[in-house]
Amino acid sequence: MGFRQCEVCKEAQSKYKCPSCLAPYCSVACFRKHKENPCQKSSPILESIGAQSLSKAEVLPERLYQVEESSWVLGKEQLESIVESKEIRDSLQNRELQNLIKSISSSKNPEDELDEAMKGQNFRDFTEKILSIVSPQEQDP
Structure with a gap:
């Protein structure tokens, strides 16, 4: 997995991503400069889980996701149902x-x-709520 160049200074490798638009940046100074101009939110789901509260130092790892069954991948309508x-x-x-x-x-x-x-019960309850939205027919009565 390669590193991306900082979109602000164009000199260093990015270590972080903007929590709003996911633009790569390398330092707090570049992050502040990036935030001088408002950027677009990357998705409503990030907003709903509080991505705007991520600290400047937090970075989510970049990884490719592979699934064994294509039926495990949620479609746009299912994702929208979760967000709504x-x-x-x-x-x-x-x-x-x-x-x-x-x-x-x-x-x-x-x-x-x-x-x-x-x-943990709290997380299990949360995942069951999501499953009830994306696969309502599979839920027990």
Whole structure:
């Protein structure tokens, strides 16, 4: 996995990404310069989980995701249903759940972190809410 060049100074390798538009930058100074001009949010889901509250030093790892079954990949309508769900948005206001999601997302071993998170009732409830939205027919009565 290669590094990208800082979009602000165009001199150094980027170590970070803007939490709003995901533009690569290399330092706090470049981040401040980048923020002098308003940028676009990258997606409503990032906004709903509090990505704007990510610290300047937090970086989510870049990785390619591979799935064994193409049916595991959510479509646009399913993703929009999740974003539009008041129940999901309300759940995402929970700071503990936000931190848990950030921890999983930024982990070098996200599968292990996810397995550990599933041991907690709060995270299991959250994932069941998502599943009820994306696969309502598979839920028990």
